[in-house]
Amino acid sequence: QKEVEQDPGPLSVPEGAIVSLNCTYSNSAFQYFMWYRQYSRKGPELLMYTYSSGNKEDGRFTAQVDKSSKYISLFIRDSQPSDSATYLCALGAQTGANNLFFGTGTRLTVIP
Amino acid sequence: NAGVTQTPKFQVLKTGQSMTLQCAQDMNHEYMSWYRQDPGMGLRLIHYSVGAGITDQGEVPNGYNVSRSTTEDFPLRLLSAAPSQTSVYFCASSPPGLAVFYEQYFGPGTRLTVT
Numbered sequence: 001q002k003e004v005e006q007d008p009g010p011l012s013v014p015e016g017a018i019v020s021l022n023c024t025y026s027n028s029a030f031q032y033f034m035w036y037r038q039y040s041r042k043g044p045e046l047l048m049y050t051y052s053s054g055n056k057e058d059g060r061f062t063a064q065v066d067k068s069s070k071y072i073s074l075f076i077r078d079s080q081p082s083d084s085a086t087y088l089c090a091l092g093a094q095t096g097a098n099n100l101f102f103g104t105g106t107r108l109t110v111i112p
Numbered sequence: 113n114a115g116v117t118q119t120p121k122f123q124v125l126k127t128g129q130s131m132t133l134q135c136a137q138d139m140n141h142e143y144m145s146w147y148r149q150d151p152g153m154g155l156r157l158i159h160y161s162v163g164a165g166i167t168d169q170g171e172v173p174n175g176y177n178v179s180r181s182t183t184e185d186f187p188l189r190l191l192s193a194a195p196s197q198t199s200v201y202f203c204a205s206s207p208p209g210l211a212v213f214y215e216q217y218f219g220p221g222t223r224l225t226v227t
Binding site: 004006008031032034041042043044045046049051088090092093094099100101102103104105 | 212219
């Protein structure tokens, strides 16, 4: 069983739509929950992270963590064509430098 | 700051050849790591280093070697390339402390094909 499960998509939405991206995980030791954005043929870049549970908002982006359900989400409001990218979730546990796991990524296309 | 730089951008190797993927960062980060990214597999950790002279294995270390003689550089060596090593390779670095879990800066990647 993978540490992190992420629906690969692809997901295609019209400009202005609200996008919901999700990951599930199995290890309750995870404390750090990150979302990375990766444009085609580029390296991932950190969008936002959350420590422990709860919500975090940054502009049009909101990250949610539900530790009881082992479920994390990224919401994008008023989606723009420039949001078209692959979104990777990543989870970290403070039990060693090797305990950082990435989802496979969800490819998002925002249609003008 | 240039951030994390990687060379080359693209490489084609024949089975059995060896090569070194270069990685450098100018942010004075102690922690550096190498990942490979394959379709449907996500990013998988190959090797990592918590400082000059200190390296350790990640999830998929076989067939790869690393060394860390300076804070800035962290090269990855393929000892005898195999088609299974065809992948996109990313180098990353992190500030010290707990940031290693939530703040990684990735390079642009090296696309490697082994024939």
